[in-house]
Amino acid sequence: MPGRHQQTLGIALLLLAGLLLLASGLRYSQLLNRFDTLSYDLLLPVQAPSMSPEIVIIDIDDASIMELGRWPWPRDIHADLINVLSQYDSKAIGLDIIFSESQQTSVDQALADAIEKNGKTFLITAPVLLSKASGVSELLPMANLAAGAAGIGHVDVELDLDGLNRKFHAYGGMGEAYWPSLPIAMAQFAGDDMPQLDELKSNDLRQQMAVGWVRDKRGLIPFTRRQEQTLRLSYADVLRERIDLDVLNGKYLLVGVTAAGIGDRIATPLYREHERMPGVELLAQQLNGLLQGKILQEFSNVQQWLISIVIILLGAIAIMMAPLRYGFALTLIFIALCIALSAFLLASTRYWFAPATAIACLMICWPMWNLWRLHSQAQSQRALQEKLDELSSHNPLTELPNQGALERELADIIQNQSQKQLALVICHFNWSDSSHSIYDQSLGKSSLLQIAEQLREINRSNYFIAQLNSDDFAFLVPDNAESHNTLDLLDRLCASFSRPITKERESLILSAKMGVSCWPKDSHDAGEALRNAATALFKARMDDRSSYCFYSETIGQEVQARYELEQALVHAIDRLEFELHFQPRIDSQSNRVNGVEALLRWKNPKLGWIIPDSFIPVAEHSGMISSIGDWVLKKACLHLKQLRELGYDDIQMGLNISPQQFMSDNFVSRVQLIVLELGLPPSSLEFEVTESTLMRDMDTAVKVMTELTQFGIDFTIDDFGTGYSSLSHLKKLPYKRIKIDHSFTREIGQSQNAREIILSVIEMSKRLDLAIVAEGVEEQEHSEFLTANGCHELQGFLFSPALPFDELCEYLEQRA
Structure with missing residues (x-):
């Protein structure tokens, strides 16, 4: 290498000397006079008085x-x-x-x-x-x-x-x-x-x-x-x-x-x-x-030569020092700078510098230098390519085969029929909710190495194992009805990764999910096997009941339907496919309408009416729930303003707030901005949040609810009794109502346990000075029981289903 560097330096000096001699000959021979005069004519407008x-x-x-x-x-x-x-x-x-x-x-x-x-x-x-x-x-x-x-x-x-x-x-x-x-x-x-x-x-x-x-x-x-x-x-x-x-x-x-x-x-x-x-x-x-x-003058021949030499030396040295791929660009840059220098001197000093000599030498320098460097660089590229070919089939960190190697292995097995049956297992490790989120990068890499080592230990039968990306790994498992190799591997994976990985006194808790595709049962080629395994993995990640999922045609159709639903959901707001329906909340004593609950409805031109239970989980998983929640908030406030303009000043608008929306950084400021823009009294709004939403981050929940309560907005604990909260937590929160879930209300005449739970909640609410709302009131028996036992407000089909806004206005007018 030192000898090659010395040889390169010698060639560079020789080329520089040749360029200087060439510049002298061109400058005094006037061979490029026509190019110089053309350049002068093009640049003449920069000085035009x-x-x-x-x-x-x-x-x-x-x-x-x-x-x-x-x-x-x-x-x-x-x-x-x-x-x-x-x-x-x-x-x-x-x-x-x-x-x-x-x-x-x-x-x-x-x-x-x-x-x-x-x-x-x-x-x-x-x-x-x-x-x-x-x-x-x-x-x-x-x-x-x-x-x-x-x-x-x-x-x-x-x-x-x-x-x-x-x-x-x-x-x-x-x-x-x-x-x-x-x-x-x-x-x-x-x-x-x-x-x-x-x-x-x-x-x-x-x-x-x-x-x-x-x-x-x-x-x-x-x-x-x-x-x-x-x-x-x-x-x-x-x-x-x-x-x-x-x-x-x-x-x-x-x-x-x-x-x-x-x-x-x-x-x-x-x-x-x-x-x-x-x-x-x-x-x-x-x-x-x-x-x-404003008379212009020419630099003398000596001055022209000196300026040309400086430009040639700077340009040639830059071209020689830069990587080969930048040589042509640098040549163009210095040619442009040379012309720009001529224009600058002409405009500022009113002296003309003829650039042709410098440009010609720069144009010669680049190909001459390239001819010298191409051979040595070609050798370096060949050596590098050999190294890249060696690394291209393996992950550089874990040294496991990568996805390309997996696809080639899978294609060879299918093409050569070397196995009668084959299972492709894709394993995903999720650590976003674990302590890994606070680890530094080096610990993350060391954790991947531990995972890879643990997978090698589990792989007793020497199955083909590959790393697809940082979180996904794959196994090729020869299988048949008698051997149960795949189930055995899945059980070992679940057992192994149920224990935390320890590194430097820190524990990394992993959540493993696996998707399985079988050949030739589920697929005919390598690409289809990978797609089906990925589909099964997606299903497993969406389902908390099991750690793994085997691909089937039904699962494929289900995931495809979810994909279509998600794609339709992306444009639902822009295409005005959402609308709000409103279910009245009735005072149990006066039978007056105290408020309404805004409920989201979606009608897609292709999929038809889609119930919230179908699309809300998709929106939450895809991250679109926040934008949908913002739309609901703004639309409901607009309708509330219309109700107040119609004279229904005592109607309170209830809104369901999603966990992501409730925990977002700008939720409070967003609500305040909309309310103030529309000129609504904050007390005319009521936010319904579930117990599970509040339990995600109690400190944030207390902060958000306190700020909005001070602003004037009421809070209701929705679906009370169905979550995992405790009274010790709930007593910290500034809420005014508890809403009894419809699952209890509908069993009033059928289940003694449901009746006892409802009575306990009502009694507790009286002692805490909280209002009680019961949803799902569909029969007269429900209404009479709840009213008799002190439930303040009732909501359900017995009084009215959720109505479009125009029908709500007619309903309120009829009850006025």
Whole structure:
């Protein structure tokens, strides 16, 4: 391994050195110039300044050509324009028109006089290639025109390799760069500050001393966004004064040709779709950048190289140090960072960094490094795969075969018919209610190891045993009618795990449940055997009467029906399938309706009416009982509010509260919120809770009942006498009523024991100053017995079944 690491380090250093040499060659060879210019054009909008309102273009446009005649015009027309412009206080006037040849003496002199009189007019000079033999020469304005001009500026244009103009030169001239550009000449004359002018770098000495046209102090034009337009006025409109020309005061005026087919047009990054920018508009873009101090510059070659090297080194080192799978993503990230750096520098420092060299080297680094690492990583992956294959069939903690191994073993047995009969036993250990819930993770793992070891000890016949997950284990038991192997195993499992597991002076109490599926009786393949065993296990976990369950078709149908019921229950609230019925509670002395008990009813479109005894246990087991209880609470309170609006102010609404709902953290606040929102008096509500609910957590029960009693809500102990409570516990609770369960009420005329129990409860309640309610009153005999012995309120079919709300209102109206 040390030798491999040293070899990898050597290759990495060699690759870094090669990348540095490649960067140097690419930077100075300009091979990637096209990519750099494309990047520049795409990023140019990040720095785009707004167009200065100080610049106005006077267009020699198509309309002006139509009105004033064929181009070129007599120079007295230009003289007339300058005379018009002289009436306004503009900063400077730039004529982007070459006046190098004479027309007529009179018209030439008229233009010269107008220029001299104006005193702010600038003329242009430009290099021109007359022929290859003669080379570049300089076009200058006529002497008599130049004599009266405020100055002369060059309009030289430099094109990049792709034919687009991105740069301008502050100075240019034949043999020496003595002419300022036209925008600079105009701004200097007007006295506007141009701090960036001194910052522009001079060209090297060889270029300054070259024979022919020489350029100096290069900058990049900061093009505005395309929608940022310079104020443009038609030449003819200005000449004829058909528009308000006060707008010209204090402005830079650029006069030039924009008409189609004449004048100069230059390709720029601003127009990519085969459009060209008129020369006068290009001058406006230069002048705009100078006036706002937004001229862009390029880093020198050395600076470009240094920045590229830093990016390449950082990117290459990150790619080499990262895992192989992240190499491509890191390459993309560094390429993106490289482009982002170019954009940031362009926007913040107004310097352009060309990213192509760095990007090219990064794109080369990743595949080169991958080629080196693929072989060694492939070897590592092969070794790892061998280890994973070894572990894939066993649980890493207990080293028992896992579910995959069980499925393969079961499939082999069924396919090869190596056993005549086979039982699949899935054993689930439930420790959620034991002290394991407070153990740390290490103790949990050690407990699993103890369980696995205990299962191995039970497995005397060397059955195939597997761990399916942290709580489930499985046995494959060869069985037949004579051997009873399966029953023997189940008995041993129950006996073994009835005793607690001890670890570090702590006891872990397990509850084992088992499901059994037999082949070929119950299933035909491995998948079906596993499903059937899991179904039997589910049934066993739902049934407290036995620790194990054998699969049968009836059990399968029962579990399937429960599954369908649970699925239907999930959407019952949203689909408005629940409704409340109300059973009146009658005063035994006055025969008045003192209150009603809200009872939940469910009608499913597919399953029909479903009794609460069927779906409430499912809701409790699946955890949906809390949301159903919240719905019942809110709906019952709404109906109570409606009853009070109808004038039944003395009706009390009774609600059955589920254990999960009663013990939830937000139960008290939820109840208070609903009652206050609906404006109900808390005393109009009564909550019925069972003894078993209260015994789950007596401290919480006392706290919840005390808070709600102080709020004003009454409590009734429901189904009294059927639970496991004691008077010592119940005396701690603030309740007002006890409800005698219907199982006692219905046996009043049939069982002396039932009568004695009822009399005992009534007597006890009188001594504790508690009200008594009897439910299940269905016969007159029941009513007479209970009334005669002091039962305060009666509820049952003798008076009324549970009624929908509309029928309840009719019932109350009839009894009013």
